[in-house]
Amino acid sequence: MVLTKTDFIHYLNCPKSMWLEKHDPENFPRGEFSAFQQKLVQEGREVEVFFRQLLDGRAFGRVDYEVEFQLDDLCARADGLAVDAAGQTTLYEVKSSTRVKTDAKHNHLKDACFQKICAELAGQPIHRVVLVHLNSEYVRRGEIDPAGLLVLEDITDRMTAIEAVTRDEMDAAVALLQDEIDRVGCNCLRKSRANHCDAFSYFNPDMPNPSIYSLPRLQPAQLIELVDQGQFDPRAVPEGFQLGKQQGVVLAAFQTREPQIDHGVIKAFFKDLVFPLYFLDYETYASAVPLLDGISPHKAFPVQYSLHILDAGGQLTHHEYLEQEARLPHILVAKLRESIAGEGSVIAWHASFERTQNHMMAQAFPQHEDFLLDLNKRMIDLEEPFKTGYVDARFGGSTSIKKVLPVVCPDMNYDDLAVQDGAAAMNAWSNMLAAPPDDLAAITRNLLRYCERDTEAMVGIYRFLNERWREG
Known part of the structure; x- marks a missing residue:
């Protein structure tokens, strides 16, 4: 060895x-x-x-x-x-x-x-x-x-x-x-879920699901205290254990196996919405060595977007754009500007990402600065209500759209797609640039379907919340 x-x-x-x-x-x-x-x-x-x-x-x-x-x-x-x-x-x-x-x-x-x-x-x-x-x-x-x-x-x-x-x-x-090991437990027990080794489940097959590692943003001292007590099941977390608000709501969902609903949080989300609603998602590309002029190492830039527009009457329309050449997104911004009017809320999931892209494009394209910064002022994060307003144990302590979607919209998921996450989308776009004509259509279709699914998912999740808000 x-x-x-x-x-x-x-x-x-x-x-x-x-x-x-x-x-x-x-x-x-x-x-x-x-x-x-x-x-x-x-x-x-x-x-x-x-x-x-x-x-x-x-x-x-x-x-x-x-x-x-x-x-x-x-x-x-x-x-x-x-x-x-x-x-x-x-x-x-x-x-x-x-x-x-x-x-x-x-x-x-x-x-x-x-x-x-x-x-x-x-x-x-x-x-x-x-x-x-x-x-x-x-x-x-x-x-x-x-x-x-x-x-x-x-x-x-x-x-x-x-x-x-x-x-x-x-x-x-x-x-x-040169030695043999005990294949029970590993030192990742004292680390957060994001830092677990690939073999964590292999060495810890009896770990409950969900476990204490599913509690969001658990501080090292909190985690070590629970591990040292042998408390891995959320249902065994001692009463009075110090947790933050979001952690407490997630823990309650784990312990009761019932969704934790705060109608006040959900109503607050809807209070500032203005129709039409623009559900926006970008996919970006970044590389260690800059691909284009004007780009720095590891600096991402949008290469496609999906936009679903829902008007006050319930009519839904879809717009999309995919860049098929290696160039900065000036055409992408121009196309987006044609589709988004001067009023209406812009809805994104984990909106800080879209806001960052808009800010960077505003710096790169001064002619579109007012439009892009206005999008940021009108942007509302659909992820926020799922931190404390609607928490289900089946989310596993996550607020990722891929965790929330199949729970609140059981007929929707990403399983049927050839591209299922952002990293795969980035690789597919890079491959598309050098793809032979026979492969180009399939790669293009797969990228468009993935980005569209993100905004379809947001529409479905919005409608789910809207029904509960009206009931509340």
Whole structure:
């Protein structure tokens, strides 16, 4: 069993999960963490192209790329190794982020320290360690400028500070790989649901559903207190346990198995609505290396929208637009402007996303600034009532539209769609740009159907709430 850098970062996130993937891959349930790692690898390769261009244009004694260091139980591959005229060696680690990150999912210092330790154990002295990441302030203008796109940050001193601890962690990871484990429980029990390993359900098969991890925005101290008490079932949460308002409503829904309805919250949502109602959803595209002029690394821009319009008489019409070329959304904004009049409420789900896109497009297209900022003033978030106004245990503590929709509108879901989430939509749009004519129609249809389903869902959820509001 050889420990790679990817294995080591996996170990730091959850030792047992790393062990399972290495020893029993057929039973390893690949999920969000694995998909996230794959995304980082793909983006990193895109950035490496420009990293090599940058180093090749500089004066070094020697530069080698993808340098592998193989030991009995360790394996590392440095993105770059440069030796200057004085014989000093610099190890380069390339990342697709816009800063040095140290969180559990992608600890850049740990990755680079792993590479340095492996290199030195293999007999290669390392004098400097440089982490290469994207410049968040870079804006593409014509051909990519590697010197503007990339930041070379010297992290040598930070390596020194963590090297001893990292060596101990590497030794522990190698020792774990040579051993057997108890396949009951993992250290993710003390983490929030968003930070659980892919194998959490495998190691914790008796975890109730819903569980305490389904309580929204549970603070670390709250979670650890419940875990230490062995209280994983929401029905066992002690009376008087300190919870916020939204957490309390969700807990009540779990405990009673009855929807928690606050007609006051629902009425307040409807109070400011003005017909016609414009149900709006954007899909966006973003990439580590900017695709277009005027775009920065990881900066999203809209590539399509769906708009359902409901008038006071109940008539529903639909408008949509999908950009089929790689260009900024000036046509998209113009098309949207043709469909939205100067009055009426604009309804979105998790509206901060649409507001952000409108604000960015207002900066990019001053001729449409008044229109786009006016949309933001008229925008109302349909997600808000489902935080405390209507809470069902079947939402699982979430207010995602994909969790709420099948509960309140049982005949609607996303299961029949070829594209079922935003990440898949982004990939599909990217593929569409280079698709052969025989595939173009299918990709276009799938993208349009997905975005339309989002606004159809909002209309259905609005109608569900409207019925309860009138009853209340």
